Amino acid sequence: MPLKWVLNWQPNAGSTVNSQILNEVSQCVESINGVKEGRWKATLTFYKPMLRDQALAADFPRDFLGISLPEQPNKYYFILRGHKIVLEADSSIQLIMEKLQSYKSRVALNFEGFQYQLGDFQLRVGKVVPTHSENLRGIVMEVEYLPISSLEKSRQVMDEFVDIWQDTVSKRSLPGHFLHIEPNFSDYGLADHYTSQHTAVQYAHVMAQLIASVQAGQAARN
Amino acid sequence: MLQQHQHYLQSAATAAPPLPPPATSTPPSSTAGEAPPKQVALAMDRLGHAARLIADIRLGADRLLEALFVAAQPHQSSKPLHLFRQEDDSMRQHLQDLRTIGRQLEESGVLNESLRSRSNSWGLHMPLVCPDGAVVAYAWKRQLAGQAGASAVDRTRLALKAFTDQKRRFFPHLDDEQNGQGTDSVSKKHRSSQALLEDNQDNLSDCKTLSDVLTSLEKDMPNLKVLTYERLDWLKRASSLPASANDNTMEVPKHNFHSSSILRPGPQTVVSMDKVAVIELLFPSVFRAVVSLHPAGSIDPDSVAFFSPDEGGSYIHARGSSVYHVYRHITEHAAVALQYFLGIRSETALHSLLHWICSYRSLFTDICSKCGRLLAMEKQSALLLPPVHRPYRTFSPSKVSSTQAIASTGDQSRSAPRAYHIGCFSDEA
Numbered sequence: 001m002p003l004k005w006v007l008n009w010q011p012n013a014g015s016t017v018n019s020q021i022l023n024e025v026s027q028c029v030e031s032i033n034g035v036k037e038g039r040w041k042a043t044l045t046f047y048k049p050m051l052r053d054q055a056l057a058a059d060f061p062r063d064f065l066g067i068s069l070p071e072q073p074n075k076y077y078f079i080l081r082g083h084k085i086v087l088e089a090d091s092s093i094q095l096i097m098e099k100l101q102s103y104k105s106r107v108a109l110n111f112e113g114f115q116y117q118l119g120d121f122q123l124r125v126g127k128v129v130p131t132h133s134e135n136l137r138g139i140v141m142e143v144e145y146l147p148i149s150s151l152e153k154s155r156q157v158m159d160e161f162v163d164i165w166q167d168t169v170s171k172r173s174l175p176g177h178f179l180h181i182e183p184n185f186s187d188y189g190l191a192d193h194y195t196s197q198h199t200a201v202q203y204a205h206v207m208a209q210l211i212a213s214v215q216a217g218q219a220a221r222n
Numbered sequence: 223m224l225q226q227h228q229h230y231l232q233s234a235a236t237a238a239p240p241l242p243p244p245a246t247s248t249p250p251s252s253t254a255g256e257a258p259p260k261q262v263a264l265a266m267d268r269l270g271h272a273a274r275l276i277a278d279i280r281l282g283a284d285r286l287l288e289a290l291f292v293a294a295q296p297h298q299s300s301k302p303l304h305l306f307r308q309e310d311d312s313m314r315q316h317l318q319d320l321r322t323i324g325r326q327l328e329e330s331g332v333l334n335e336s337l338r339s340r341s342n343s344w345g346l347h348m349p350l351v352c353p354d355g356a357v358v359a360y361a362w363k364r365q366l367a368g369q370a371g372a373s374a375v376d377r378t379r380l381a382l383k384a385f386t387d388q389k390r391r392f393f394p395h396l397d398d399e400q401n402g403q404g405t406d407s408v409s410k411k412h413r414s415s416q417a418l419l420e421d422n423q424d425n426l427s428d429c430k431t432l433s434d435v436l437t438s439l440e441k442d443m444p445n446l447k448v449l450t451y452e453r454l455d456w457l458k459r460a461s462s463l464p465a466s467a468n469d470n471t472m473e474v475p476k477h478n479f480h481s482s483s484i485l486r487p488g489p490q491t492v493v494s495m496d497k498v499a500v501i502e503l504l505f506p507s508v509f510r511a512v513v514s515l516h517p518a519g520s521i522d523p524d525s526v527a528f529f530s531p532d533e534g535g536s537y538i539h540a541r542g543s544s545v546y547h548v549y550r551h552i553t554e555h556a557a558v559a560l561q562y563f564l565g566i567r568s569e570t571a572l573h574s575l576l577h578w579i580c581s582y583r584s585l586f587t588d589i590c591s592k593c594g595r596l597l598a599m600e601k602q603s604a605l606l607l608p609p610v611h612r613p614y615r616t617f618s619p620s621k622v623s624s625t626q627a628i629a630s631t632g633d634q635s636r637s638a639p640r641a642y643h644i645g646c647f648s649d650e651a
Contacts, residue, residue, distance in 0.1 A: 002532075032599075032606075118606060119547045119605030119606060120546050120605070120606075146546060147532075147546040148507055148508070148532070149531075153508060153586050154586060156596055157586050157608060160595065164597065164606070
């Protein structure tokens with residue numbers, strides 16, 4: 001399947017993300033001839049184990065993530081970042097977990113926004129909000145190059161695209177910039193040929209960055 | 223009155239062939255100077271017309287009866303009489319027409335056997351209507367039925383066979399030209415068996431046969447997968463492509479242009495070189511190019527198209543169009559390059575084309591030789607594209623294959639095939 005990079009908005013020190021930035025970013029996409037196509041939404045859930053004896057909680061991994069992706073409506077992805085494990089499951093697993101009362105959702109976040117087409121590129125700009133809330137926590141972006149599936153072969157093209165993108169955004173003098181840190185896919189046992197599992201891993205890493213920047217923002221304010 | 227009327231109808235129907243066929247003087251012009259198929263068509267026409275008239279007559283009889291019935295009711299005006307008169311007139315007209323048709327049919331031999339003895343009937347016979355009304359069709363009907371049942375493929379095959387037979391008969395000199403550019407078929411076979419022994423002489427004049435061209439290509443391009451197909455086999459492969467593209471475990475043999483289909487895991491049948499009509503060039507993860515040869519087995523390319531390595535479907539062929547902009551642009555450019563190669567020297571066109579296609583293996587890595595960037599906004603479509611143009615005028619296959627040798631001396635800028643964005647490309651390059 002076509003490969004994509006997931007980028008994360010990194011606000012400058014001392015500033016936070018707001019919907020004005022989101023609007024400006026959307027306008028940037030349209031300024032490089034992006035054609036708005038439709039909406040997209042992904043959901044990420046932090047799970048905690050349901051245990052009779054809470055003391056056992058330490059034996060369980062700290063961050064057990066589940067992600068549903070719009071391009072794979074029948075699948076659900078689990079990531080254990082600490083253990084470098086990613087798993088693709090059927091979407092009915094959520095129902096099973098609920099029935100078994102094995103894991104409960106601790107926090108759930110939605111990534112949602114608009115999708116744009118730029119020739120052979122497809123862009124998604126999305127806000128990060130907790131479910132049942134409009135509190136904007138972050139901004140993410142997906143850059144997908146449709147013709148090829150190899151991460152290595154596409155690296156230069158994607159690098160240049162992100163450079164062009166960063167140039168365009170920087171012209172608006174926004175308090176922050178987009179960041180792309182590629183996770184080490186081979187640690188997760190993933191190959192050069194791109195799959196939705198790669199996307200799930202990228203989101204898990206983006207989540208970690210988001211948490212880190214939110215915590216840094218809080219620390220700066222205190 | 224009813225019975226009378228029915229009797230009248232019956233006699234009218236059987237009165238259709240009243241006169242003996244005109245044996246003397248002028249034969250009916252409709253059957254004279256016309257070919258048998260036209261006669262048969264006319265006969266069918268008339269039979270149909272007769273059937274319609276008979277149906278009209280039956281309807282008219284019903285109406286007459288109805289008018290009589292209404293007239294029999296009390297308190298009626300002159301309406302039924304009016305209807306009766308109207309119907310009477312039209313009935314007479316129908317019967318008159320039927321008589322005329324009957325005469326025509328008889329003259330053309332449908333109601334008797336007068337034409338059956340004719341010699342040049344092309345194997346077609348007129349339908350015969352027996353006195354009791356049954357239509358006897360004989361051979362012509364079987365022929366028509368047979369043609370209707372034949373599938374388009376069969377008809378095409380027959381047409382092609384007829385065409386090639388006629389071509390062989392009337393244009394024998396064209397066939398001679400095809401037998402290996404002035405050499406006869408014996409020496410051609412001899413040469414292809416020596417092809418593998420010939421060392422890396424990148425001498426274009428040596429690549430005269432298809433297997434020569436493909437062998438030299440494989441030698442020059444180690445990352446390339448070259449596959450050959452008969453034309454219909456390619457369609458099967460194209461339709462199953464997404465499945466095989468994602469199957470990382472499939473092993474592809476190295477000299478696979480000798481195999482007929484990548485899908486058969488068992489012992490692979492050899493595609494004989496004289497049936498090869500499609501060449502597939504696959505640079506994994508970069509592109510897939512499809513080249514069509516016409517006629518099959520020759521070294522004359524007639525079209526080329528580029529696709530994503532992940533694309534699949536029956537639209538993947540040498541005249542197809544990719545769904546992605548980048549490959550569509552390359553295909554357009556390749557069509558021009560193909561015409562150029564055919565124009566300057568058609569015997570080496572395939573060799574040059576295939577090597578030129580290989581220069582696209584750097585599609586996503588080589589920067590534009592003019593502006594120095596990888597992606598650029600193309601003005602017309604307002605899209606970001608990598609350099610999709612490779613110059614063909616100054617192209618030389620020897621430059622491509624000896625790139626490694628020259629690059630080692632550090633002089634890379636002159637030896638690497640140049641790449642250009644659409645906007646950066648100018649025809650002199």
